[in-house]
Amino acid sequence: MIQKLLPFLTLIALFAGLSIASPSFLTxxxxxxVIRQTAVIDIMALGMTVIIIAGGIDLSVGSVMALxxxxxxxxVNREVSIPLGMFAGILxxxxxxxxxxxxxxxxxxxxxxxxxxxxxIFRGVALILSNGLPVNVSVPSFQYVAQGNLLGIxxxxxxxxxxxxxIHVLLEHTRLxxxxxxxxxxPEAALYAGINVSRxxxxxxxxxxxxxxxxxxxxxxxxxxxxxxAGQGYELQAIAAVVIGGGSLRGGEGSVVGTLVGAFIMGxxxxxxxxxxxxxxxxxxxxxxxxxxxxxxDELRKRRVA
Amino acid sequence: MLVELRGIEKxxxxxxxxxxxxxxxxxxxxxxxxxxxxxxxxxxxxxxxxMIAPDAGQILFKGEPISFRKPVEAxxxxxxxxxxxxxxxxxxxxxxxxxxGREPKSRFGIVDRKRMMASAKALLEEHQxxxxxxxxxxxxxxxxxQLVEICRAIQHGSSVLIFDEPTSSLSNAETDxxxxxxxxxxxxxxxxxxITHRLEELRSIGDRVTVLRDGQTVHTGDLxxxxxxxxxxxxxxxDVHATFHRNSVTPGAELLRVENLSRTPLLxxxxxxxxxxxxxxxxxxxxxxxxxxxxxxxxxxxINSGRIFIAGNETRMRSPRHAVQxxxxxxxxxxxxAGLAKMLPxxxxxxxxxxxxxxxxxxxNHAEERRLGSQQAAQLRIKLSSINQLAGRLSGGNQQKVxxxxxxxxxxxxxxxxxxxxxxxxxxKAEVFxxxxxxxxxxxxxxMVSSExxxxxxxxxxxxxxxxxxxxxxxxxxxxxxxxxxxAAGSSEVSR
Numbered sequence: 151m152i153q154k155l156l157p158f159l160t161l162i163a164l165f166a167g168l169s170i171a172s173p174s175f176l177t178x179x180x181x182x183x184v185i186r187q188t189a190v191i192d193i194m195a196l197g198m199t200v201i202i203i204a205g206g207i208d209l210s211v212g213s214v215m216a217l218x219x220x221x222x223x224x225x226v227n228r229e230v231s232i233p234l235g236m237f238a239g240i241l242x243x244x245x246x247x248x249x250x251x252x253x254x255x256x257x258x259x260x261x262x263x264x265x266x267x268x269x270x271i272f273r274g275v276a277l278i279l280s281n282g283l284p285v286n287v288s289v290p291s292f293q294y295v296a297q298g299n300l301l302g303i304x305x306x307x308x309x310x311x312x313x314x315x316x317i318h319v320l321l322e323h324t325r326l327x328x329x330x331x332x333x334x335x336x337p338e339a340a341l342y343a344g345i346n347v348s349r350x351x352x353x354x355x356x357x358x359x360x361x362x363x364x365x366x367x368x369x370x371x372x373x374x375x376x377x378x379x380a381g382q383g384y385e386l387q388a389i390a391a392v393v394i395g396g397g398s399l400r401g402g403e404g405s406v407v408g409t410l411v412g413a414f415i416m417g418x419x420x421x422x423x424x425x426x427x428x429x430x431x432x433x434x435x436x437x438x439x440x441x442x443x444x445x446x447x448d449e450l451r452k453r454r455v456a
Numbered sequence: 457m458l459v460e461l462r463g464i465e466k467x468x469x470x471x472x473x474x475x476x477x478x479x480x481x482x483x484x485x486x487x488x489x490x491x492x493x494x495x496x497x498x499x500x501x502x503x504x505x506x507m508i509a510p511d512a513g514q515i516l517f518k519g520e521p522i523s524f525r526k527p528v529e530a531x532x533x534x535x536x537x538x539x540x541x542x543x544x545x546x547x548x549x550x551x552x553x554x555x556x557g558r559e560p561k562s563r564f565g566i567v568d569r570k571r572m573m574a575s576a577k578a579l580l581e582e583h584q585x586x587x588x589x590x591x592x593x594x595x596x597x598x599x600x601x602q603l604v605e606i607c608r609a610i611q612h613g614s615s616v617l618i619f620d621e622p623t624s625s626l627s628n629a630e631t632d633x634x635x636x637x638x639x640x641x642x643x644x645x646x647x648x649x650x651i652t653h654r655l656e657e658l659r660s661i662g663d664r665v666t667v668l669r670d671g672q673t674v675h676t677g678d679l680x681x682x683x684x685x686x687x688x689x690x691x692x693x694x695d696v697h698a699t700f701h702r703n704s705v706t707p708g709a710e711l712l713r714v715e716n717l718s719r720t721p722l723l724x725x726x727x728x729x730x731x732x733x734x735x736x737x738x739x740x741x742x743x744x745x746x747x748x749x750x751x752x753x754x755x756x757x758x759i760n761s762g763r764i765f766i767a768g769n770e771t772r773m774r775s776p777r778h779a780v781q782x783x784x785x786x787x788x789x790x791x792x793x794a795g796l797a798k799m800l801p802x803x804x805x806x807x808x809x810x811x812x813x814x815x816x817x818x819x820x821n822h823a824e825e826r827r828l829g830s831q832q833a834a835q836l837r838i839k840l841s842s843i844n845q846l847a848g849r850l851s852g853g854n855q856q857k858v859x860x861x862x863x864x865x866x867x868x869x870x871x872x873x874x875x876x877x878x879x880x881x882x883x884x885k886a887e888v889f890x891x892x893x894x895x896x897x898x899x900x901x902x903x904m905v906s907s908e909x910x911x912x913x914x915x916x917x918x919x920x921x922x923x924x925x926x927x928x929x930x931x932x933x934x935x936x937x938x939x940x941x942x943x944a945a946g947s948s949e950v951s952r
Binding site for chain 2: 322323324325326328329331332335336338339340341342343344345346398402403
């Protein structure tokens with residue numbers, strides 16, 4: 151039980167510790183900047199949670215983010231419509247997820263390899279489409295997505311909360327979600343139970359892709375540009391958030407709350423290091439150590455079941 | 457005494473696996489270790505083999521106190537274990553597995569593959585094991601893998617050998633081969649400890665027996681003075697009928713008909729039917745095609761030709777999904793691998809195949825799901841602390857009941873049971889049989905594949921016998937083991 155709560159307690163301790171250590175931590179401006187900085191990873195990690203629960207992995211999300219952000223920005227410029235652009239970005243992510251899912255289930259290749267390949271392919275496509283140059287957005291109001299406030303709260307926080315609620319409902323309260331858990335827990339038992347394993351797995355990658363597409367548009371809004379080189383290395387941060395929050399790379403385990411806690415732990419560590427003047431090099435090492443520690447604690451818990 | 461275990465205690469977290477485990481084995485005896493699942497047999501043997509450390513108690517080897525921190529230390533003094541689950545390297549050959557860690561080396565420290573292969577072949581021949589030393593272990597059946605495990609253990613030149621249910625996955629001919637080996641080892645003065653569930657095996661080989669119950673040694677003594685009923689009573693601590701007799705019901709309409717089904721070269725021209733209320737047994741040696749038949753019927757493997765009818769309607773089994781939708785259920789041979797999601801709660805395992813019963817518009821009704829799960833668990837008498845308990849924490853028999861409960865919730869009409877009693881204890885076995893009988897009474901049609909002939913004779917209305925992918929005969933339920941074996945082995949092999 152204590153092991154399950156450990157990520158939670160870590161987050162609370164971190165929050166309390168930083169509040170005491172740095173007077174500028176517990177301020178509205180700092181906290182909303184933390185939210186704005188981490189929203190991209192948070193939303194990506196929500197999608198990754200679904201994929202990992204279904205027993206998969208997606209290494210291509212960083213590239214998908216760049217490609218979706220790029221295409222979305224192109225649509226924003228052409229149609230002068232932010233909703234249409236957002237929609238296009240999400241759709242692009244969905245399509246990338248569909249490709250990942252199809253390759254995994256129909257060609258029966260290990261998802262690690264499939265998405266390692268599409269990591270290169272999607273990035274390549276983004277670079278080809280943009281000629282390697284950022285697509286600057288000419289519609290000024292686009293920056294509202296990442297920078298605006300709604301009812302005094304950062305707009306991205308609203309997006310994050312809605313996504314979190316939606317993914318939570320999907321995982322815990324729908325048949326699709328339950329099937330994802332079943333497949334991740336034991337793909338063969340799921341097949342024997344008559345579950346359409348290919349379809350559910352593909353759906354998981356598509357949900358992950360859509361979330362990544364949305365994250366790509368938020369990232370683009372922050373920069374007011376679609377960057378073909380955006381999101382490099384983000385896949386590892388998204389996976390780390392899921393794992394720190396109790397998700398299992400063997401599949402069948404994970405939760406929205408856990409993933410958010412994991413993402414916030416990483417976000418606070420990064421913010422806290424900045425406030426306390428700790429070098430970003432040290433930050434990386436700390437986060438790496440926390441990942442290993444989190445997985446070890448989780449292993450201890452699981453060994454008693456197997 | 458060759459080896460003695462005294463007052464062994466072991467806890468896993470809050471669970472007490474052993475509280476007073478005692479066992480003494482002499483040189484040149486076959487000592488049976490019995491008890492229900494969860495009685496602590498495997499734990500006690502793992503302690504003897506150095507795989508886990510006891511919390512309290514003493515191990516004496518040839519009168520000297522000894523303690524092991526690692527399995528290597530136990531095997532160094534000559535204690536080896538043949539494991540229940542396969543601990544082999546699947547991508548290596550039979551020979552490489554037998555000599556894993558002690559490969560014969562040539563002068564420059566390079567593995568002498570020729571010598572290794574030759575020694576392996578000699579060993580297999582000596583014990584008359586039907587195995588090819590050059591084959592990859594991953595291509596072997598569970599029985600074949602077990603034989604490799606046994607070879608590996610006896611090759612070490614041990615003085616104490618522990619068999620953890622070596623025959624639970626073996627056919628009768630292979631079981632006999634194992635017994636011959638065990639008897640030969642006894643002649644050589646080894647102490648053999650033999651964990652088993654199969655009561656009918658005992659008489660033929662055991663000298664003495666130790667019975668464990670709830671982590672305690674409750675009986676030790678000569679086997680000859682003990683009746684089977686007494687043994688069972690020691691094991692369960694209550695009266696259980698050793699044999700349970702099923703009352704057949706009058707069969708109803710035809711539920712399953714198979715016409716000219718072939719999947720060459722594994723299955724050829726299979727024809728049979730199952731009616732409502734019937735239990736049709738399928739007997740045969742390992743490799744006769746029984747599991748393959750179940751897989752084809754359930755849509756796991758494609759067929760070359762033939763037709764399958766469910767309740768009179770021809771059904772194409774393109775995937776298990778089609779089979780499940782048509783009302784078919786499979787309780788697989790390897791339940792850990794294919795039947796159960798161990799890391800999910802019992803409840804979610806039970807409803808896995810029938811989420812439409814507990815959901816509306818794709819949204820799950822958790823309260824309804826718990827109600828349905830609890831109801832099934834109670835009906836099948838699944839022993840659990842909570843319906844939200846992880847399925848992997850249940851004993852083998854209760855896990856099997858969870859798999860059955862899954863299909864009951866789904867409302868399946870045709871059940872395929874592939875080795876339904878594999879690795880479950882006497883009490884749970886009777887309950888699984890009772891559940892199967894109840895299914896038949898409720899009008900389901902059952903196919904029961906089993907290597908345990910007494911169990912087939914007890915349960916089946918008719919017994920179909922398979923040999924080399926063909927159905928070679930049909931016998932009435934009240935036939936004899938000899939009749940079945942005669943058909944299953946073919947007359948030539950029986951006379952050999």
